[in-house]
Amino acid sequence: MTEVITPSGGGSAGPQAAAPPAGRLADQALGLPSVLFCIVTGAAPLTAMLFNVPVAVQGGGYAAPAAFLIATVALTIFSVGYIAMSRRVTSAGGFYTFVSRGLGRVAGAGAGLLIGLCYIIFVAAVVGVMGYFAATSVQTWTGIELPAWLYMAIGLAVMSALAWFHIELTAKVLGVMLVGEVLALLVLSVAVLVRGGAEGLSLAPFNPAAVFGNPSAISVFGSAASGVALFAAFWSWVGFEMAPNYAEESRDPNRIAKIATYGSVIGLGLFYMLCSYAYVAGWGLEGSVKAVSDQFSGVFASAFYPLSDRYVGHWLTTVIELLAVTSSFACAMAFYNTGARYLFALGRERVLPSVLARTSSRHSPAVASMTVTVLVALYGLGFVLYDPSTEGALLKLGTWSPLLGVLGILAVQALVCAAIIRYFLTTARDGFNWFSTLVAPIIGGAAMVGACWLLVANRATLAGAADVPFITLLPWLVAAMFVAGMVIAVVMRTRNPARYAGLGHFTLADPELDRVELHRPKHAAN
Template sequence: MPHARAHSTTGNVASALAANRLGVSAVAYFAIAMGAPLTILVGAVSTAYATTRQLGIPLGFVLMGAVLGLFCVGYVAMASRVPNAGAFNAYVSKGLGRPLGVAVGWISVIAYSALQIGFYGALGDAARPVFSAWFGLDLAWWVYSLAGWAVVACLGLQYIDLNGKVLALLMFAECLVIVVYSAANLANPAQGTAIADSLAVSSLLTPGAGTLFAIAILGFVGFETTAVFCEETRSARRTVPTATFLSLGVLTVLYALGSWSMSVATGPEQIADAARGQGTNLMFGLAAANLGGWWADAGRLMYVTGVLAALIAFHNTAARYAFSLGRERLLPAVLGRTSQRTSSPRNGSLAQSAVSGAVIIGYAVVGGDPVRDLFFIWSTAGSLGVLLLIATTAVAVVVFFARIPARKRTWPGVLVPALACAGCLLALAFVLSTLDTLLEVGADSPLRWGIPGAYLAVAVLGVVWGLVLRRARPDIYATIGLGTKSAARTGLRQFGHADETRPRRRTFSG
């Protein structure tokens, strides 16, 4: 039965998410929102032009989109075989073993939570000048961050399709602004004609290519979250693959088009100097020159709402990972409960809101900078964590399909996942080698190795805990990566029934 739910024995909660709530477009909106396309173009792309002086940024996005497209082939094939809101945790458990699946699950919660926390700094910084110019409000950044926090916290407790409808409105407006800005840039080239120098392969064969690819790959963080909502879709086998490729395609087009159009509007030789001079105002400055001040102001507002959309998507994703791990008893079981009214991961959502709210208040008290101390550090750390998850999952996909006998193996086989795995590992190497530049810290900063070291420590602890569970709690260990099936087994144990999914031991009388 599609609407069947596994109820817990206590409280007005259940242990399964709502089914049949999301279609292809809604799931794609979540993934595109997490990509935060306008934020990437305004912040990351302009910074990349200024620091690397690379013209090949548009082509870098295209190449990274192609690599991730190869990754998606095996990823969505796994999603159809292993439907679980804790996507990375489930896939790695199947491919590389349950102990590593525990580690990946813990890193998933940390990485998406860090992304969410970092974007609250971006929200406060982006909203402050807009509200000052439009309404004359001169408030501290954290006031706007807490206002956005309240909106996200409330939506996190509502029906998932309501969140999807909010994202649909916000993402349509954000994408429209990017398309209009890009069209205006291409219609007003600095040298009288649109130049494709930045799309030439030779533009990548210059110093700084590593930083270029690192920025490009981090811009796509979020496309992989389509599988997180598989339990809430109308048809996971159709919805997840379609939404994944759709969101990846949209992000690739927006990034490549937006970054290329900026170089055309300023001129390829002047784009680096323009980015240095105008910084994150480059895109809006070009819009004001080509379209007028109203369009520039509208774009700044869409920048704010785009960050809010990303926060909504990050929150829902992190809450579902916490729910999935709580359901499998890899985190406190209280997190594996959903609201009886909305079937949202209520306790996971409340936990996310509590942590992010405490961090915002903490930075406000100590006087931290919302961009340098909150956005850059936390969002880069979270993006690195997600890239670690993607690379590990790419390896797991290869191993999973390689274990299938050749005579029974169907698409995607092993070759395509293997190519994707190589590309993802290379992208991870680019990010690790340029992490100080991405964090905007010195090469000797403790953050340079401290953040990767923290993830390594979490991974080791996760593997150790998985091995402990295998020996001391085989009942819990057996449910790792099972998703809704883990809730069913837990329910059987709670009500004193035998686990019908395990073979019964035959006994003999003397």
């Protein structure tokens, strides 16, 4: 039987609050700031700028800020319907629950397994980026040369340790790291703008048309493609949709999900546009593309470092080098948490082994978290064996893996758009709105499908490897993960119809029951 727990209003749970039942996460553990920290650190603003702006410039030239503008608009429109759905369906299952409610349990199980594995792949990818920045920075500071995989192992071990504690501790750790990286980027951006950049301040970088066939990018990189720039932009937001995954641990799930989602999408969009514009202005329109070429050639570790040297001072460069490591760690930790919650939700509903739904004494998804650790370690080990070099941690594990993860997430987001439309046309007709639950999901879904097509078409350019099986088979790997989840659901429907009936239907606020539940006493048993 589906368990329905009435969400209670603001205020934190007191020391005498009842412990969550088995298979439940810590109740009322997170307020709005904590949820925002968990979400925004998943986007990792500093890592996104150091890693993704050069990729966006490779495809869109000096118009990289316009690529972030396009992504901001597309994801904001997507969020309209997403928030409408999250107000009705509140569960740690996130996308899995949404697709199950809108498109059925079979499609939901496919989406759940795909999205859970994508987040685990993201953890491995960002751990690789962290290992690269840690190895290069430590060598620069001390002359000690240690392999990137050693730093990767240390980082994963620390994440695993934090996962055993109450989620609020992780949120505080992520919050401290987030504040540091945002301040560093703001200092650099303001310094560039105040000093007028290399050639003065121009509005040309914000022209969306300039993203497509940008002459400066083509002159340096050859057949530059808009898909490269847009991939880098969309990849920078991965994790913005995490708010519903923390619903069971939030003090006011509906309000927090809305504010946190809009705040992360729009806030990050404005911040990314500012920082990418400061990068372009700091180097100049043509110089910004040449600087990326120099970075890719190994002239410097990041095209941002000479900017901080020139416009602020070497002390800021050193700070950014340090924060690049902590930012990557925070990003990986946020993905780690979300991946664990997807495994937890899938285990609770028996799509995956039920042991994944066991929690620690502090009500963290302990078994699911340790499973993420094992999967990340095995996945990362495969890449390390393929290329153990420090550069391989960035250019292979850190570059190839996000292509797989982003493609999977964009595909599931398109499915979510379809699920929102069907859900409000059938199950929740009283909540139907012509814009938020129809037009916005149609536009958002079309944007996600278009982004998927651009990523697939340009995957060889993005990876820098045309004939590697991992890259050529990329779309089929995504399809295989989705089909595997569907097969699990079909088998369950045949062998255990009662269990199948509960797939995707664990929720804190079920629209069919909330009218009754909201009038029950706060701590009433079900």
